[in-house]
Amino acid sequence: MAYEYAIALTGGIATGKSTVASLLALNGMRVIDADTISHEILDDSVEWVRETFGSEYVNGTKVDRTKLGSYIFSHPAAKKTLEEYLHPKIQAEIQKRSEKQDEFQFPYLIDIPLFFENSNYPIKESVVVYTPEDIQLERFVKRNGYSKEESLKRIASQMPIDKKKEKATWIIDNSKNLKHLQNEVEQFVEKIKEIYKK
Numbered sequence: 497m498a499y500e501y502a503i504a505l506t507g508g509i510a511t512g513k514s515t516v517a518s519l520l521a522l523n524g525m526r527v528i529d530a531d532t533i534s535h536e537i538l539d540d541s542v543e544w545v546r547e548t549f550g551s552e553y554v555n556g557t558k559v560d561r562t563k564l565g566s567y568i569f570s571h572p573a574a575k576k577t578l579e580e581y582l583h584p585k586i587q588a589e590i591q592k593r594s595e596k597q598d599e600f601q602f603p604y605l606i607d608i609p610l611f612f613e614n615s616n617y618p619i620k621e622s623v624v625v626y627t628p629e630d631i632q633l634e635r636f637v638k639r640n641g642y643s644k645e646e647s648l649k650r651i652a653s654q655m656p657i658d659k660k661k662e663k664a665t666w667i668i669d670n671s672k673n674l675k676h677l678q679n680e681v682e683q684f685v686e687k688i689k690e691i692y693k694k
C-alpha cells in the first residue's frame with residue numbers, strides 16, 4: 497500500500513523545501529522529490545512539448561523549462577494543459593516510489609510543492625517550510641533573477657503560505673539563517689523518530 501508512512505513536505509515557491517530536503521537527508525531521512533520527477537517526465541516529453549507549445553520551447557533534446565515557465569505562468573490555459581498532462585504521470589511515479597518506501601516501515605518525506613492545491617494525495621501528515629512572504633519574495637528574486645513582477649505572479653499562482661501554515665501538521669520555520677534552519681530540521685526529525693518509535 498502506498499503513502500502509509502508518507503509525510504508531505506511542502507511550502508511556497510522558494511520557501512526552502514529543497515534546502516530542507518537536503519538537511520533531512522543529512523539527518524538520515526528519505527525524501528521523494530516531485531519536482532525532480534516532473535523534470536524527468538518533461539525530459540521524456542520533448543515531442544509533446546514541441547507539438548503542444550511549439551519548437552521554441554525545446555532546446556536541442558531538452559525542454560527549455562525557463563522559457564516554458566515564463567509562458568505558462570502568464571497563460572492560464574497553457575498552464576492547465578501542462579498540468580493535466582504532467583500531474584497524473586507525476587502522481588503515478590510518486591505512488592510507485594512511495595510503495596517501495598513503505599516497505600521500510602519508517603516515515604519518509606514526499607516533497608510536493610502543490611500538496612494543498614491538489615488534494616489528490618491520501619497523505620494525512622504534512623510539514624510546511626515557512627517563511628513570511630517578504631522573505632520568500634526576496635529569496636526567490638535573488639535565486640532566479642526574475643523581476644519582482646514575474647516572481648509575484650508565480651507566488652500568486654499558489655495558495656498563500658500563511659494558509660498552508662494553518663493546514664500543516666508541523667511547521668519548519670525558515671525565516672532566519674541556515675544555522676537556525678538546521679536546528680529546526682533536527683528538532684523535527686527527533687519529533688518524528690519519537691512519534692514513530694516502535
Ligand SMILES: CC(C)(COP(=O)(O)OP(=O)(O)OC[C@H]1O[C@@H](n2cnc3c(N)ncnc32)[C@H](O)[C@@H]1O)[C@@H](O)C(=O)NCCC(=O)NCCS
Pocket residue numbers: 508509510530531534538561562564565568575578579582583586608609610653654
Ligand atoms: C513550469 C516548469 C516547466 C518550470 O520549470 P522550472 O525548472 O523553472 O521550475 P521547477 O519545476 O523547479 O519548479 C519550481 C517551483 O515552481 C512552483 N511550480 C511549478 N509548477 C507549478 C504550477 N503548475 N503551479 C504553481 N506552482 C508551480 C513549485 O513551487 C516548484 O517547486 C515546471 O515547473 C513544470 O513543468 N511545472 C508543471 C508541473 C508541476 O505542477 N510541478 C509542480 C508540482 S510537482
Ligand SMILES: Nc1ncnc2c1ncn2[C@@H]1O[C@H](COP(=O)(O)OP(=O)(O)OP(=O)(O)O)[C@@H](O)[C@H]1O
Pocket residue numbers: 507508509510511512513514515516531609635636639670671672673674677
Ligand atoms: N535560511 C536561509 N537563509 C538564506 N537563504 C536561504 C535560506 N534557506 C534557503 N535559502 C535560499 O533560498 C532559495 C530558495 O530555497 P530552496 O531552493 O530550498 O526553495 P524551494 O522551496 O525548494 O524552491 P522551489 O519552490 O522553487 O523549488 C535558495 O537560493 C536557497 O539557497
